[in-house]
Amino acid sequence: MKVVYSPRYGIDIGQHVFPTAKYGATRDGLIKTGVIAAGDLVEPPPATWDDLALVHTSDYLAKMRLGALSPEDLAQLELPWSAEMVDGFRLMVGGTIHASQIACGLEKVSGLNSEFRISSHLGGGLHHAFPNHGEGFCPFNDVAVATRVLQARGIERVAVVDLDVHHGNGTAFIFESDPRVFTFSMHQQFNYPMWKPRGSLDIGLTDGVHDAAYLVALERALPTVMDSAPQCVFYLAGADPYEDDQLGGLNLTREGLRQRDRLVIGTVAAAGVPLVVTLAGGYARKMEDTVAIHMATIEEATAAASKPRKHEGTKRYSG
Numbered sequence: 001m002k003v004v005y006s007p008r009y010g011i012d013i014g015q016h017v018f019p020t021a022k023y024g025a026t027r028d029g030l031i032k033t034g035v036i037a038a039g040d041l042v043e044p045p046p047a048t049w050d051d052l053a054l055v056h057t058s059d060y061l062a063k064m065r066l067g068a069l070s071p072e073d074l075a076q077l078e079l080p081w082s083a084e085m086v087d088g089f090r091l092m093v094g095g096t097i098h099a100s101q102i103a104c105g106l107e108k109v110s111g112l113n114s115e116f117r118i119s120s121h122l123g124g125g126l127h128h129a130f131p132n133h134g135e136g137f138c139p140f141n142d143v144a145v146a147t148r149v150l151q152a153r154g155i156e157r158v159a160v161v162d163l164d165v166h167h168g169n170g171t172a173f174i175f176e177s178d179p180r181v182f183t184f185s186m187h188q189q190f191n192y193p194m195w196k197p198r199g200s201l202d203i204g205l206t207d208g209v210h211d212a213a214y215l216v217a218l219e220r221a222l223p224t225v226m227d228s229a230p231q232c233v234f235y236l237a238g239a240d241p242y243e244d245d246q247l248g249g250l251n252l253t254r255e256g257l258r259q260r261d262r263l264v265i266g267t268v269a270a271a272g273v274p275l276v277v278t279l280a281g282g283y284a285r286k287m288e289d290t291v292a293i294h295m296a297t298i299e300e301a302t303a304a305a306s307k308p309r310k311h312e313g314t315k316r317y318s319g
């Protein structure tokens with residue numbers, strides 16, 4: 001399985017609850033444990049400003065480029081502005097675009113022997129970014145931009161499975177009036193963001209939900225997602241539903257999160273639909289826990305990629 005990553009994701013944002021060092025640590029851990037080989041890693045090109053303009057307004061992009069964000073903009077984004085920050089996140093959007101092109105067979109890569117087209121991105125999941133502003137550590141919406149790029153290349157029907165502990169507000173808003181994109185978010189209801197624009201399927205969980213209830217709700221929801229007949233699925237495998245997360249109030253264990261990943265990846269694989277795995281949030285008290293959760297996600301993706309596919313997808317959209 002190809003794994004998209006750049007060492008430039010370790011963006012310096014000062015002392016912050018968002019540990020950008022987790023990306024490099026996840027990469028290192030995956031290599032060290034032999035889950036992936038160095039040759040599986042692919043460095044993405046940055047998203048172009050034109051790519052970003054498929055989702056974001058020109059006014060907002062100009063402010064980001066020039067460092068002209070107001071104090072209110074910065075407070076909402078919750079990141080300090082720097083050219084490095086903008087370039088790093090633009091690169092990260094490029095990573096999700098690149099991973100989606102690999103999964104959908106639009107990017108020629110050598111060494112792919114799996115029939116089930118799955119790719120992973122050690123980054124991304126910036127689901128709080130709206131067209132005209134960034135918020136909650138998300139300057140640009142990578143999955144939304146990658147979706148628009150796919151649509152421009154003829155892959156119109158897309159589903160987003162967003163299992164970060166926070167609602168995917170930006171993504172839901174962006175695709176509210178696009179019937180080709182199914183947005184599914186399962187999140188903690190009483191948590192950021194306050195305003196949750198309606199997605200195609202939203203499940204707001206009460207505080208403290210454990211593994212079993214979470215997995216039951218997920219298993220019930222996934223058929224509805226696949227019934228939308230996507231040609232590509234983006235999975236936001238947030239590590240923040242974890243019981244020891246500082247910004248999340250759910251109670252999933254590391255094993256529960258692994259089962260979550262297996263359920264999503266197995267469902268999409270069984271349907272034979274290309275899948276793009278992104279990492280999204282993760283703010284465990286100990287960064288090693290966040291890294292271990294992200295590593296398990298990639299391990300599950302790798303296992304699925306190396307399994308022979310049982311049958312061709314029968315639910316491909318054809319009209």
Ligand SMILES: [Zn+2]
Nearest residue numbers: 164165166281
């Ligand atoms: Zn989150």
